[in-house]
Amino acid sequence: MANEPIIALRAVTKTYGTGLTAFQALKGVDLEVAAGDFVAVMGPSGSGKSTAMNILGCLDVPTSGSFHFRGVPVETLDRDQRALLRRRYLGFVFQGFNLLARTDALENVELPLLYRGEDRAKRHANGMAALDKVGLKDWWDHTPAELSGGQQQRVAIARAIVTNPDVLLADEPTGNLDSKTSIEIMELLTGLNRDQGITVLMVTHEADMAAYARTIIHFRDGLVEKVTQKVPA
Amino acid sequence: MFFTTIILALREIRRHLLRSFLTTLGIVIGVAAVVTMVTLGKGATEAVAQQISSLGANILQIRPGQGFGRGGGGQQAPDFSMADVEAIEEQIAGVRAVAPQAQSSGLAVRNAANWQTTVNGTTSQFFTAQQWALDDGRIWTPAEEQAGKAVCIIGNTVRQNLFRTENPIGERFRIRDISCEVIGTLLARGQGGFQDQDDVVIMPIKAVQRRFSGNRDIRFIMVAVDDAYSTTSVQAQIESLLRERRNVGRGEQDNFNIFDTRQISETLQGTTRILTAVMGAVAAVSLIVGGIGIMNIMLVSVTERTREIGIRLAIGAVASEVLMQFLVEAVVLACLGGLIGLVLALIATFFLAPVIQVPFLFDPEINLIAFSVSALIGIVFGYFPARRAAGLNPIDALRHE
Numbered sequence: 001m002a003n004e005p006i007i008a009l010r011a012v013t014k015t016y017g018t019g020l021t022a023f024q025a026l027k028g029v030d031l032e033v034a035a036g037d038f039v040a041v042m043g044p045s046g047s048g049k050s051t052a053m054n055i056l057g058c059l060d061v062p063t064s065g066s067f068h069f070r071g072v073p074v075e076t077l078d079r080d081q082r083a084l085l086r087r088r089y090l091g092f093v094f095q096g097f098n099l100l101a102r103t104d105a106l107e108n109v110e111l112p113l114l115y116r117g118e119d120r121a122k123r124h125a126n127g128m129a130a131l132d133k134v135g136l137k138d139w140w141d142h143t144p145a146e147l148s149g150g151q152q153q154r155v156a157i158a159r160a161i162v163t164n165p166d167v168l169l170a171d172e173p174t175g176n177l178d179s180k181t182s183i184e185i186m187e188l189l190t191g192l193n194r195d196q197g198i199t200v201l202m203v204t205h206e207a208d209m210a211a212y213a214r215t216i217i218h219f220r221d222g223l224v225e226k227v228t229q230k231v232p233a
Numbered sequence: 234m235f236f237t238t239i240i241l242a243l244r245e246i247r248r249h250l251l252r253s254f255l256t257t258l259g260i261v262i263g264v265a266a267v268v269t270m271v272t273l274g275k276g277a278t279e280a281v282a283q284q285i286s287s288l289g290a291n292i293l294q295i296r297p298g299q300g301f302g303r304g305g306g307g308q309q310a311p312d313f314s315m316a317d318v319e320a321i322e323e324q325i326a327g328v329r330a331v332a333p334q335a336q337s338s339g340l341a342v343r344n345a346a347n348w349q350t351t352v353n354g355t356t357s358q359f360f361t362a363q364q365w366a367l368d369d370g371r372i373w374t375p376a377e378e379q380a381g382k383a384v385c386i387i388g389n390t391v392r393q394n395l396f397r398t399e400n401p402i403g404e405r406f407r408i409r410d411i412s413c414e415v416i417g418t419l420l421a422r423g424q425g426g427f428q429d430q431d432d433v434v435i436m437p438i439k440a441v442q443r444r445f446s447g448n449r450d451i452r453f454i455m456v457a458v459d460d461a462y463s464t465t466s467v468q469a470q471i472e473s474l475l476r477e478r479r480n481v482g483r484g485e486q487d488n489f490n491i492f493d494t495r496q497i498s499e500t501l502q503g504t505t506r507i508l509t510a511v512m513g514a515v516a517a518v519s520l521i522v523g524g525i526g527i528m529n530i531m532l533v534s535v536t537e538r539t540r541e542i543g544i545r546l547a548i549g550a551v552a553s554e555v556l557m558q559f560l561v562e563a564v565v566l567a568c569l570g571g572l573i574g575l576v577l578a579l580i581a582t583f584f585l586a587p588v589i590q591v592p593f594l595f596d597p598e599i600n601l602i603a604f605s606v607s608a609l610i611g612i613v614f615g616y617f618p619a620r621r622a623a624g625l626n627p628i629d630a631l632r633h634e
Contacts, residue, residue: 080553115548115554
């Protein structure tokens with residue numbers, strides 16, 4: 001594996017609005033993420049961590065500065081190209097699960113494969129495999145309404161990994177879950193990071209969730225305040 | 234991939250079955266209305282053609298005076314004479330048969346049965362002109378015609394009412410105050426124009442003139458035109474002949490009129506066609522309304538599914554894929570509505586056709602057009618909402634309620 005960081009932000013700024021109402025969410029961020037790392041992103045609200053995650057998820061572009069993903073300068077790509085990047089290399093997990101309602105778990109998990117143009121049989125097989133990895137193979141035909149919060153999040157994780165992405169971005173993945181379920185989810189993410197080598201980027205404001213990560217990036221006032229590394233045991 | 238999109242669109246429609254149905258209702262009604270109107274209209278046009286053609290194709294009807302009756306203001310136009318009839322027969326090319334007709338009406342009585350009917354005095358050429366064959370019996374001989382003998386040939390309706398199941402040939406009955414002998418019966422013909430053609434008693438014209446009207450006036454000449462000749466040219470020739478015979482000066486209007494049944498038929502068909510087109514256009518307006526309905530609901534649907542669109546975009550859907558998804562949904566919805574509308578139209582036409590006494594003709598052309606138009610409406614009215622969906626910002630969309 002190369003020593004190149006899989007993600008590199010250099011002097012990234014992000015400004016919303018113009019003129020007097022302009023608000024600078026990021027004021028010059030430098031950060032790197034090594035491939036296979038488990039990163040927690042923390043910071044009070046308004047610190048710019050959500051903005052940073054949006055840029056890292058290729059959902060948004062920096063106002064200035066550069067964002068290199070796998071060596072590709074994402075700030076030069078157009079909307080469609082970034083979509084293709086997300087489709088191929090990224091997986092998303094949200095606080096609110098964001099599953100399609102009235103759609104069974106398998107169909108939810110297959111969604112990214114649909115956009116990849118995979119045929120029905122392949123989609124089915126890959127979808128079931130992903131559900132198996134999160135331990136929900138027998139629940140494939142349940143709709144979100146028929147699943148608990150923890151199960152819904154696991155389906156969301158299955159969807160995020162079904163394309164074998166390089167990076168999994170999680171925005172407060174345990175925010176809507178109780179403590180017991182939260183632990184289950186964190187252990188699932190840890191397992192995926194360890195066994196499949198998926199780089200995990202997780203936003204959280206709970207210190208005990210952040211403890212699962214190896215690197216913690218602290219944001220404050222639109223800048224990276226500090227980066228702490230867990231010492232390997 | 235395209236096929237998958239259609240399947241997904243159908244699944245999405247099924248998820249909101251009631252809403253989908255209400256959305257497409259405008260199209261259903263619009264298509265059903267247009268197709269029913271046009272199909273019934275075409276049936277009506279066909280019915281007109283059939284009825285008029287049963288009066289006899291290539292027939293010219295000549296009457297004195299302007300308009301359908303006699304005389305149009307001012308001088309009364311003189312009736313025709315047998316000499317006129319003979320002149321037409323001898324001098325005009327393309328005449329298959331000429332028959333004068335003197336019509337009257339009277340009560341036909343036989344034993345206990347009686348029946349009010351029409352008496353038609355004419356020559357033996359009448360049957361040739363009308364191409365009307367006898368069911369039984371014979372036509373009168375030239376001698377009987379010359380003598381004006383009281384023999385008659387009766388139509389099917391008269392036969393049924395006076396003779397029931399008896400054989401009428403050789404029997405006698407009274408009509409007004411003369412007794413006549415039945416020498417033949419006509420094949421049944423049914424409705425023609427506005428009257429029952431079989432309700433008639435046909436006698437030599439001299440008999441009618443002598444015993445009914447008391448004069449030799451002929452108020453109607455029927456001319457059958459040979460198939461090889463154009464009715465318009467024969468009509469023109471007869472017109473100039475009659476003008477000469479009746480001393481109509483140059484620049485003066487004809488004191489007679491010639492009706493070409495074919496022209497009447499075409500005029501009436503043209504009228505029904507225009508009416509059909511107008512009705513169809515009015516119904517088509519409801520199709521537009523249906524399209525607007527689809528657009529509105531799709532816009533609402535896009536707003537409702539903002540979160541979902543955000544998820545799809547985040548996962549990696551390209552803008553054009555989102556556009557296609559919603560566009561296909563709109564088109565599938567519209568096409569489903571079109572299909573339901575076509576089925577409804579089929580049922581409606583099937584039951585309405587006999588009610589307004591029109592033949593049921595399935596017209597594949599209008600069905601195809603209506604279906605294509607509904608698909609087109611889906612595309613046109615579905616495009617704007619689909620564009621909206623494709624242009625959403627995933628970050629904002631994911632934050633949406």
